[in-house]
Amino acid sequence: MLSKNKIKFIQSLSRKKNREQEAVFLVEGNKLVAEAVASRFSVKLIAGTAGFLVDNQFSARAADEVIECSQDELKKASLLKSPQQALAVVEIRTHQLTIAQLTDEFSLALDFVQDPGNLGTIIRIADWFGIKQVLCSENSVDCYNPKVIQASMGAIFRVQVHYLDLEKLASEAHQSQLPVYGTFMDGENIYSSNLSAHGILVMGNEGNGISPALADKIPHKIHIPSFARDNGRSESLNVATATAICCSEFKRRIF
């Protein structure tokens, strides 16, 4: 049974302040809970229906606490409109990062990405393209926001997300001769650009793109050209969509 206190605690994890204080985040859904258990993350609590727990047969070490509960209790605790049969409370992992870890990699950096769905989708894209590190500016949306977790579809357990000063990172990358790319309206056509196998690709905010101060530190400005015939129109690409196209273009060349 899920006690009232437990339900209140689970619901409190919708807020970043509470997640940080407790150093845990909420994972919802049968598949995501199973992925959390299989991951390197430490699972503090699993709450699931009898059916879910029978189907999954977790070992005693799967979580600090496993609670069998009713669908009704899950519904009370859940932040989703239509909860499935399980949720979990998982410990936040903090990852160390040095510029040396990035030099032989292709990494993504996000400057003030605000929408949780976009960040989750981008983490999923990173996972698909074998990108280990996603580097977010400190004002970006929190990657442990429940909507990010849902949209990442389990990729949050495999991709490391860091929050740091991107201007400082760009300067360090420059000193380490690691190329830094960014997408800009007036950038070079990505399809005909020279793209390297290693480097950092910066994507910008949904409405405003990359901030001017950071833009100054990005030597390689690229652009996805529109193929629409009437260029006066206001087409645009969502930042997650643009990220997918750019990652595909960087990665296909080394395939």
Place this chain on the structure above:
Amino acid sequence: MLSKNKIKFIQSLSRKKNREQEAVFLVEGNKLVAEAVASRFSVKLIAGTAGFLVDNQFSARAADEVIECSQDELKKASLLKSPQQALAVVEIRTHQLTIAQLTDEFSLALDFVQDPGNLGTIIRIADWFGIKQVLCSENSVDCYNPKVIQASMGAIFRVQVHYLDLEKLASEAHQSQLPVYGTFMDGENIYSSNLSAHGILVMGNEGNGISPALADKIPHKIHIPSFARDNGRSESLNVATATAICCSEFKRRIF
């Protein structure tokens, strides 16, 4: 002022049955309303705050009816959590389609895409890549669903969306020697495939991909390879993300 009846009517457009009966759909947000007015679509009603109407100065022909209303009335009529300063009721356009219209084009077909956000994002991607026609199976989500309209970011006014029998379409395309491509787990690597400038690309349902009956009629099976190092993991791409990557790959070759 927005009367109670008008508010009730506007809200009723959340349902497909009502949209079809009245042959209209709902458009919300300042930018989208302005795009509706500038489009070829016939606007039946604009409801906006005094500020919005002053800023936009629509001509008398912009809409059959323009109503100045309060933010409070807009909030009552709106289907959004945080409505902006305007909404519009716009007439549904039905487009004729023959296979001849497709033979010199690259078009998208969607087999049972269910999520409105995905369809809206795909319409926006089509717009970006200059794709005129999106061909949906009859069981796909309705393109005039308000969530599709929001996610399309105005692209719904430029891209034609059709609902039809995709198996029949695939047969007709075959007779017209128009190549039909589809994405499959066991398809050929898209990066090394021969892709033509004209044709139809079929994308499948979020959970189940392309239905077996339709798959039988798709001669060119392609696949976006994962770059993740550990292939045993359950990475996947969202259908809108996969569509963006495929469109980029088809289009860049003819750039």
